[in-house]
Amino acid sequence: MPTVTVTFAPQLQRHVACPAQRLVAATLGEALHAAFRAAPLIQSYVLDEQGNVRKHVAVFVNKDLVVNRNDLSMPLAADDAITVIQALSGG
Amino acid sequence: MPTPTLLIASRKGLFTANRSSAGAWGITSHHFHGEPVTQVLADPRDGAWYAALRLGHYGVKMRKSTDRGATWTEIPAPAFPKKPEHGAWADDATPWTVELVWSLAAVSAAQPGALWAGCMPAGMFRSNDGGASWNLCESFWRDERRKAWMGGGNDYPGLHSISVDPRDDRRATIAISCGGVWRTKDFGASWQLIGNGLDAQYMPTELAADPNVQDVHSLSVCAAQPEVMWVQHHAGVYRSTDGGENFTRLTAPMQGDFGFVIVADPVNPLRAWVAPALSDMYRYAVDGAMCVARTDDGGNTWQLFRNGLPQSHAYHLVYRHGLALAPTSGDARMLAMASTTGGAWVSEDAGEHWVALDAALPPVAAVGWAAGG
Numbered sequence: 001m002p003t004v005t006v007t008f009a010p011q012l013q014r015h016v017a018c019p020a021q022r023l024v025a026a027t028l029g030e031a032l033h034a035a036f037r038a039a040p041l042i043q044s045y046v047l048d049e050q051g052n053v054r055k056h057v058a059v060f061v062n063k064d065l066v067v068n069r070n071d072l073s074m075p076l077a078a079d080d081a082i083t084v085i086q087a088l089s090g091g
Numbered sequence: 092m093p094t095p096t097l098l099i100a101s102r103k104g105l106f107t108a109n110r111s112s113a114g115a116w117g118i119t120s121h122h123f124h125g126e127p128v129t130q131v132l133a134d135p136r137d138g139a140w141y142a143a144l145r146l147g148h149y150g151v152k153m154r155k156s157t158d159r160g161a162t163w164t165e166i167p168a169p170a171f172p173k174k175p176e177h178g179a180w181a182d183d184a185t186p187w188t189v190e191l192v193w194s195l196a197a198v199s200a201a202q203p204g205a206l207w208a209g210c211m212p213a214g215m216f217r218s219n220d221g222g223a224s225w226n227l228c229e230s231f232w233r234d235e236r237r238k239a240w241m242g243g244g245n246d247y248p249g250l251h252s253i254s255v256d257p258r259d260d261r262r263a264t265i266a267i268s269c270g271g272v273w274r275t276k277d278f279g280a281s282w283q284l285i286g287n288g289l290d291a292q293y294m295p296t297e298l299a300a301d302p303n304v305q306d307v308h309s310l311s312v313c314a315a316q317p318e319v320m321w322v323q324h325h326a327g328v329y330r331s332t333d334g335g336e337n338f339t340r341l342t343a344p345m346q347g348d349f350g351f352v353i354v355a356d357p358v359n360p361l362r363a364w365v366a367p368a369l370s371d372m373y374r375y376a377v378d379g380a381m382c383v384a385r386t387d388d389g390g391n392t393w394q395l396f397r398n399g400l401p402q403s404h405a406y407h408l409v410y411r412h413g414l415a416l417a418p419t420s421g422d423a424r425m426l427a428m429a430s431t432t433g434g435a436w437v438s439e440d441a442g443e444h445w446v447a448l449d450a451a452l453p454p455v456a457a458v459g460w461a462a463g464g
Contacts, residue, residue, distance in 0.1 A: 044168070044170075
């Protein structure tokens with residue numbers, strides 16, 4: 001299984017501290033859930049109660065935005081960089 | 092009795108305000124800087140403060156303080172269970188995701204730690220442990236009649252008013268925009284649709300009298316006589332004297348009877364306050380001049396109070412939770428009011444005179460009171 005990195009944006013870490021992690025995961029969903037174990041509270045900031053990525057959170061795998069928020073089954077490759085940021089600014 | 096502390100839930104955080112020794116009201120603290128707070132509750136049983144946040148990116152969060160706001164901890168937020176993939180609710184158009192916590196209520200002194208939370212979408216949640224965990228009232232959430240609700244101006248129906256019967260804590264009356272008035276007699280195990288007499292004039296004729304589609308903006312109950320209930324509806328002000336089974340439309344406070352909030356006097360069943368607004372097409376103070384209307388005869392007549400409120404180009408709107416009575420052991424006379432355009436005022440004579448807080452606040456979602464510390 002590939003080794004990947006998961007990084008949460010500083011704006012997210014303002015609420016829950018969770019440093020970047022290097023971990024082993026076959027799919028995007030596995031990587032996120034493995035990363036959540038380091039700071040369980042952060043899961044509800046990224047995923048809603050149905051397990052989907054929140055609509056104003058953006059997940060990137062390398063430079064590619066994950067468009068389908070309801071499907072975290074995409075396979076990962078070695079050294080993929082997963083970045084979780086907030087997707088929208090507001091007033 | 093020390094002067095109570097005013098809690099202001101705004102789009103940019105939670106503020107407290109207190110009265111100085113000179114008698115002026117001013118902001119005394121700011122919490123959750125920059126974060127939308129949708130509801131606040133000071134639990135009269137143990138003094139705990141609860142704040143519901145709606146983080147635009149990260150969803151609904153709850154915070155709790157047991158030291159009057161000096162420190163806060165994150166507690167779980169109400170959350171729906173997994174949406175079924177099969178069966179009657181698999182194609183539910185309403186997402187099973189809490190968008191915001193719109194109402195909070197302490198149940199009773201006999202059930203310490205028991206809380207109700209009403210949300211948008213209109214789920215009803217109960218905690219038995221001071222917010223450490225929440226359970227959805229499944230029987231209500233899976234009632235087929237929910238499919239006829241709509242959100243009105245919001246994306247989804249929302250549960251904004253919760254009133255626990257002071258005589259029997261198994262009973263509570265709630266109201267939903269746009270889903271009418273409901274009651275439980277068994278601590279949420281089962282629910283009855285009540286609210287006959289409400290009239291949704293803006294709906295198709297066949298539905299106008301249907302209790303299940305009513306856009307109740309706010310429901311408030313007289314604590315001393317809980318059979319007396321008041322409703323500010325999308326189209327009119329109403330009063331019930333039979334525990335919400337039936338409502339009668341009242342005389343309009345001014346040339347219109349639109350608004351979002353109504354507050355019942357806790358002792359006098361004939362007294363209530365509203366913050367009138369100019370019709371659903373405009374939704375701001377009539378003629379740009381703010382007033383508060385109070386009835387002392389059960390809604391037959393209303394007095395309009397403007398002293399201390401802006402009267403020229405003041406396009407404030409007081410939303411569902413923007414008017415609140417301070418707790419008192421005597422006659423209820425202290426009220427706070429705040430608008431979606433950041434104005435805030437306090438009255439200490441039952442709404443007849445108002446003083447403005449010296450602050451230009453963010454949009455205010457709710458005001459509440461905590462006993463003086």
